Amino acid sequence: VASKVITDVETVDKFIASSVGEVVVELLTVIGVAIILLYLNWQLALVILLLNPVTIFIFLRSFRNVGEMKKKENKSIERFQNTLTESLELYNQIRVQNREKHFLETVDKQAKEIRDRSYLFGLKSEVALELSRLLVFYSHDVFKAIGIFLVLTGSLSIGVMLAIFSYAWVIMKPVDKLINFIHLYYNAKTAMERLNQIMALEKEPFYEAKVDPFKNKTSAVIRLENVSFSYDGSKEVLQNINLEIKEGEKVAIVGKTGTGKSTLAQILIGLYPISSGKIYYNEVEIQEVGYEKVRENVGFVLQAPLMFNNTLRFNLTLGRAYEDEVIYEALKVAQLFDFVDGLEHKLDTIVGKNGTKLSGGQRQRLSIARVLLDNPKVIIFDESTSSLDNATEEKLLRDLDAYVKEKTIVTIAHRQSSIENAHRVIDLSQVGT
Ligand SMILES: Nc1ncnc2c1ncn2[C@@H]1O[C@H](COP(=O)(O)OP(=O)(O)OP(=O)(O)O)[C@@H](O)[C@H]1O
Ligand SMILES: [Mg+2]
Structure with missing residues (x-):
């Protein structure tokens, strides 16, 4: 069972590793497009090029906070794994001492702790995601407003404005990708839900106590x-x-x-x-x-x-x-x-x-x-x-x-x-x- 938890964690890690390559490609795109934008209209280009980092910065800030929670969650998982491993290794001793219930309760409690922590983590990460999405849209609106203003004052032609708008969208894409990437990462954590299966640990056949032959006795035949x-x-x-x-x-x-x-x-x-x-x-x-x-x-x-x-x-x-x-x-x-x-x-x-x-x-x-x-x-x-x-x-x-x-x-x-x-x-x- 413990190895299953480890596999889940590995899945998440693999996901990050494979996505890093994509992020690099996106970065190169940003640099290329940035050069074109600067060439078309450097003032407007600066607006969009500065707005994006601001968005990402705010997003990363909130993510770091969420990362702390992830760490706490991992700690819970580690604790849980240790208890589980030892309980399984010493299962017979536990049975002999009639302490199954106590140990299952401990394991159960720790599993619930993981669930609560991952829920909290999920909630916060969801909020961070929506907030940053909102920011991306707002910054784009600001950018558009400035563009239209420049056209109205005559310092920009409609054609160039449209060209810049479409290039700006190209830049928006990596930002959204990044946000999506982190969101997907959050989703990978649903692997944690498998922990619930541990609750279905195979137990020995249970026989209802029908008669207590030890009652009022000091020993037994x-x-x-x-x-x-x-x-x-x-x-x-x-x-x-x-x-x-x-x-x-x-x-x-x-x-x-x-x-x-x-x-x-x-x-x-x-x-x-x-x-x-x-x-x-x-x-x-x-x-x-x-x-x-x-x-x-x-x-x-x-x-x-x-x-x-x-x-x-x-x-x-x-x-x-x-x-x-x-x-x-x-x-x-x-x-x-x-x-x-x-x-x-x-x-x-x-x-x-x-x-x-x-x-x-x-x-x-x-x-x-x-x-x-x-x-x-x-x-x-x-x-x-x-x-x-x-x-x-x-x-x-x-x-x-x-x-x-x-x-x-x-x-x-x-x-x-x-x-x-x-x-x-x-x-x-x-x-x-
Ligand atoms: N968990 C097990 N699974 C399979 N076979 C087992 C298991 N435990 C013991 N055996 C086998 O059952 C037989 C009896 O083992 P048991 O441990 O009851 O012997 P014992 O009389 O207690 O020996 P000793 O005096 O060495 O303690 C042995 O042949 C042993 O190999
Ligand atoms: Mg023996």
């Missing part, structure tokens, strides 16, 4: 019935999975790399639709619950968590309003409090593009903290402590234990140390058929 899933429609990554995780149970999922552990976690919150079988939360099928409700109640720490090039606070809250105290509480559990507290700008520290200013372990703990903040009833951790040293992991798991006592927890891990607290260990390679 998760049940999978003959669940199969394939990314490409042919090779099945998950085959006939039958599984039940009880209320408040802490389950560990193991299995060798590539068996589909992360895939299982993702279909549990509806990131991908399953090809067959059923998923139930508290005995209500996932589609009846609606993905939004599911993600509100089922927290998920992605194996490769994504970060926005924004503050720690934003990455933790994704735009939701939380008290600093609450944020620090979550950071403590995630063993990140000391780190954040030691930063000069604390929660307002920028993490860099995709969190490059953080270590792998800090990123993992940050994404744990952000899931804790949302206080969901089920949490899925996908290799969330794999980058931590043993001592830090142990502390984190201990603090986490108290925090998630009532919740249903699914931990995916390779390391034995990460799953020591689990009530039950499920080997995914043994679950399917």
Whole structure:
């Protein structure tokens, strides 16, 4: 989508480039005709030759003003593109955190800003155009009046006057061309209207929330019935999975790399639709619950968590309003409090593009903290402590234990140390058929 916007801008640029040649030709015409006019009657010629630059000058003045607006509009477009690109890149993280609405609203707001600015710009440019058109006509009338006056006083013959009038029209043409050229340029900006198409961004299927199985519960029963899933429609990554995780149970999922552990976690919150079988939360099928409700109640720490090039606070809250105290509480559990507290700008520290200013372990703990903040009833951790040293992991798991006592927890891990607290260990390679 972003590239479409760029193409639009390119179209406009190309238009200018191709028109420059024409402007040069027109200029040469003006010079030629000016010489003839000066030869025919230099006084009258000066009148028209001076009137035209005055017109153009006034026109350019108003155009420069309009140009400022164009700059503002471009700034809006740039801002919009950045938000859009990042939102698209981090779309899955946004979905996981149930923040689609917020991000679409931001994109929408910025798109509207562009629309408003381009409208204002269009309006002003239209006024500038009409005004300069008027000026051209008036100056020509003045010129004609002087010509007729000169004929009446006998200092000019009717024949020469008519000749000068027709040559003057030749000069008028480039002026009008220039005005037209800029007007066409304004019109090229209607390419901006395509931005509206972005509003039609393809969204995932929406399922109306019919029943809320999480209401008045502190955790949930998760049940999978003959669940199969394939990314490409042919090779099945998950085959006939039958599984039940009880209320408040802490389950560990193991299995060798590539068996589909992360895939299982993702279909549990509806990131991908399953090809067959059923998923139930508290005995209500996932589609009846609606993905939004599911993600509100089922927290998920992605194996490769994504970060926005924004503050720690934003990455933790994704735009939701939380008290600093609450944020620090979550950071403590995630063993990140000391780190954040030691930063000069604390929660307002920028993490860099995709969190490059953080270590792998800090990123993992940050994404744990952000899931804790949302206080969901089920949490899925996908290799969330794999980058931590043993001592830090142990502390984190201990603090986490108290925090998630009532919740249903699914931990995916390779390391034995990460799953020591689990009530039950499920080997995914043994679950399917
Ligand atoms: N987005 C995707 N598109 C297509 N295939 C995918 C996608 N994600 C994973 N796969 C494939 O699905 C299979 C299961 O991947 P998955 O990530 O679920 O494994 P995993 O058990 O989590 O492995 P690991 O322990 O290494 O994290 C792999 O063969 C992988 O190549
Ligand atoms: Mg995985």
